[in-house]
Amino acid sequence: MSRANKNRRGIADLPSAVLQIPIVCSLIGLWYGLTETDILPKFFFGEPFKVFGVLWHWFTSGEIFPHLGVTLVETVLAFVVGAVLGLVIGLWLALNPTASRLADPYIKAANAMPRVVLAPIFAVWFGLGIWSKVALGVTLVFFIVFFNVYQGIREVSPVLLANARVLGANARQLLRTVYLPSATSWVFSSLHTSVGMAFVGAVVGEYLGSARGVGYLILQAEGVFDINTVFAGMLVLTAFALVLDQAVGVVEKRLLVWRPTHGETEKL
Amino acid sequence: MNTQTSAAAVAVAGVAAAVPGLALENVTCTFRAAAGKGGYTAVKDVNLTVGAGEFVSVVGPTGCGKSTLLNVSAGLLEPSSGTVKVFGEPLVGMNRHAGYMFQAESLMPWRTALDNVIVGLEFRGVARNEAVARGQDWLQRVGLGSHGHRYPHQMSGGMRKRAALAQTLIMDPKIILMDEPFSALDIQTRQLMENELLDIWSADRKSVLFITHDLEEAISLSDRVIVLSAGPGTHPIGEFAIDLPRPRDVSEVRLTPEFVRLHDEIWHTMKEEVLKGYVQSQQK
Known part of the structure; x- marks a missing residue:
């Protein structure tokens, strides 16, 4: 920012947090006001201070951590399994036109199907433990990664391929030095979406039937109309998703150093 | 045309290069049309040799199939008919003696x-x-x-x-194929790179096949300049030995009367084809 601009300090120059904190405070205040005056019934909308009480209890007693841990493990497993499967199958189909032509309608159909309906089947197959949630997450992550890799591989620059071939790459070396890095870069570029989907898979899976996890807490609370606990669970999930997204951002930055960021200039 | 003199010029250190580093013999490349019948013949009956240690430039109008010739030489593309010989051996698969600058x-x-x-x-x-x-x-x-x-x-x-x-x-590599490698650079950087290329080349003479649309670049770098006709069915229509003394400085050599004479002579052959190429690109 130039010196001239600094002199006229407008609202836009304040740190974002200074503006964002009052917004969230007034939203909570509004929530409190509306429920306290019974404009909104407490039974359906909960009470902010009781919600914070639940949160306080969860974190001080440490009750929440095993549940968060389970949800995190499910998310990570769903992402890893889904991404690896998507990468391998995406690479394979992109490099094999015949297989790709045969598989095309099935892939489209599988992607079009609402994956949530699979949750009961996964529960039957894999039980109520973490694996049924991982399976649901995998079906969500797989297609994101798969389509990204598939498209990415088909758009690998022909000049890069020709260059590698002239430099003496055989088929395996071509896969390792051109196709794979190119495909992984597409996996990473869809990292935010796919990690988010893995998380959705885990929580929805838990919600539809489980014995642990944050989704399970919400399900239990809803069963006894404990709206405050439901809201507390939602807040925990939201915060957790934000932390996860930040972590992905850090990983992405480290892994994609070679990628030009928009408008980046560097002194030579 | 002075093919004879150029062959003599090639004879570095008094040894005549009997076997050319790279030889295209009657090479024709026809690409199948995307839809329907027929096809597009990019290059037709091309005979072209690059002696061992010789720097040959190919100039031609835009879109005339210059890159096709390089792809054939590198083994990236198999010609529809004709053969490619590398140091006398027919080329099968990739050309292991060639380096390619895209x-x-x-x-x-x-x-x-x-x-x-x-x-x-x-x-x-x-x-x-x-x-x-x-x-x-x-x-x-x-x-x-x-x-x-x-x-x-x-x-x-x-x-x-x-x-x-x-x-x-x-x-x-014993053969270097270069496809307008410096065309994207600004003129100053370009001349620097051309001089550096000449330095590196003269230290360790390789066969170079250099493709360009820039006649001045071609003359200032090469031992021999080959002019291609406009496409389709591109083929060489002229060949000029460049007997300017080496070592050369690409920005200085352009000012010599000998350079100007060669430029005029080659441009005279090229002009008509360039116009043809231009008209075709307008019609496409």
């Missing part, structure tokens, strides 16, 4: 300059330590000594071309 960006964006330069050695199975040492040496030679850690997007266009040049030359 017109477009060819560096891998996910590798640093150094890792890009040594990728060919990696394919060959050279140990990492040795490859890195040789890569550093080549980076030094092309003037990128301290920039080995940069990724392509952190380098300027000229630096990327230097890295690509090092990437090609580190493999020590």
